[in-house]
Amino acid sequence: MARDVHLLPKAHLHLHFTGSMRTSTLLELAETYGVHLPEALTSGEPPKLRATDERGWFRFQRLYDIARSVLRTPEDIRRLVREAAEEEVEDGSGWLEIQVDPTSYAPRLGGLIPALEIILDAVDEASRLTGVGMAVVVAANRTRHPLDARTLARLAVRYADRGVVGFGLSNDERRGLARDFDRAFAIARDGGLLAAPHGGELAGPGSVRDCLDDLHAARVGHGVRAAEDPALLARLAEQRITCEVCPASNVALGVYEKPEDVPLRTLFEAGVPMALGADDPLLFGSRLAAQYELARQAHGFSDEELAELARQSVRGSRAPEPVRRRLLAGIDDWLAS
Ligand SMILES: [Zn+2]
Numbered sequence: 045m046a047r048d049v050h051l052l053p054k055a056h057l058h059l060h061f062t063g064s065m066r067t068s069t070l071l072e073l074a075e076t077y078g079v080h081l082p083e084a085l086t087s088g089e090p091p092k093l094r095a096t097d098e099r100g101w102f103r104f105q106r107l108y109d110i111a112r113s114v115l116r117t118p119e120d121i122r123r124l125v126r127e128a129a130e131e132e133v134e135d136g137s138g139w140l141e142i143q144v145d146p147t148s149y150a151p152r153l154g155g156l157i158p159a160l161e162i163i164l165d166a167v168d169e170a171s172r173l174t175g176v177g178m179a180v181v182v183a184a185n186r187t188r189h190p191l192d193a194r195t196l197a198r199l200a201v202r203y204a205d206r207g208v209v210g211f212g213l214s215n216d217e218r219r220g221l222a223r224d225f226d227r228a229f230a231i232a233r234d235g236g237l238l239a240a241p242h243g244g245e246l247a248g249p250g251s252v253r254d255c256l257d258d259l260h261a262a263r264v265g266h267g268v269r270a271a272e273d274p275a276l277l278a279r280l281a282e283q284r285i286t287c288e289v290c291p292a293s294n295v296a297l298g299v300y301e302k303p304e305d306v307p308l309r310t311l312f313e314a315g316v317p318m319a320l321g322a323d324d325p326l327l328f329g330s331r332l333a334a335q336y337e338l339a340r341q342a343h344g345f346s347d348e349e350l351a352e353l354a355r356q357s358v359r360g361s362r363a364p365e366p367v368r369r370r371l372l373a374g375i376d377d378w379l380a381s
Pocket residue numbers: 058060214242265323
């Protein structure tokens with residue numbers, strides 16, 4: 045009998061803040077605040093999105109913005125983070141790096157600094173309550189001005205000893221150049237943060253190369269489109285750059301037609317380290333363990349290979365040494381069970 049992937053210890057390195065919300069919580073908070081939700085967010089089915097064209101991506105962003113608008117108080121933030129951590133426990137995750145652009149929450153939470161502090165306090169509390177190790181990746185938005193990204197990078201560095209471990213860059217890769225954000229990433233790296241920009245999702249392998257060349261990424265959000273370029277795959281493998289691959293998200297956004305088309309095998313066989321992630325469970329309908337289940341079902345990953353994927357997620361994380369050791373030992377135990 046196949047082992048349960050929920051029991052396989054792993055790290056979750058690609059999860060967005062609002063996108064981690066439970067549907068039931070979204071419905072409840074929307075009711076409380078009188079926010080009208082479009083049917084795409086209430087039907088219980090993941091919305092049909094096609095982000096490969098600009099209109100589809102815009103629609104995705106709009107749904108995300110509406111969902112975010114129900115997060116208004118520190119208590120809402122605490123609830124979101126606590127529930128995200130509870131879901132991690134269910135899915136066998138022992139370490140979560142949650143990604144957030146505090147700019148989006150600043151207006152309702154008293155400004156950028158209070159917003160980040162509220163988020164970091166919530167992360168602390170959720171981690172204590174659930175036992176899941178947690179950290180934060182502060183992500184800049186590439187559709188905004190690079191100066192905003194620099195401000196965020198400085199802020200992120202200031203909170204490096206309070207749980208910020210990385211600096212990201214999200215939103216539509218087809219907009220702007222990675223290079224425009226090189227200064228922000230230099231600030232983050234100099235401050236000891238891990239550089240983890242999105243690339244190789246909506247845009248091709250060139251966008252992954254830009255992340256490496258211009259931003260000195262140590263990890264790439266998605267990165268799957270590197271599969272189209274064997275030389276780039278070799279480089280990712282050689283430099284041990286972990287790709288945060290989110291298969292269900294890729295299919296939901298139309299990057300690939302069906303689960304079988306996500307090039308998990310190509311990356312795995314090329315030796316590119318991967319950390320499977322859920323991206324935005326609220327919008328894509330599945331959480332972390334489901335990504336491992338997809339690797340098993342759609343790509344025939346054996347339990348040994350799933351264990352190796354889990355190890356790669358742990359090795360690619362910023363989890364402290366004792367947590368890494370515990371998770372890696374737990375992976376061996378899972379295989380031995
Ligand atoms: Zn993402």
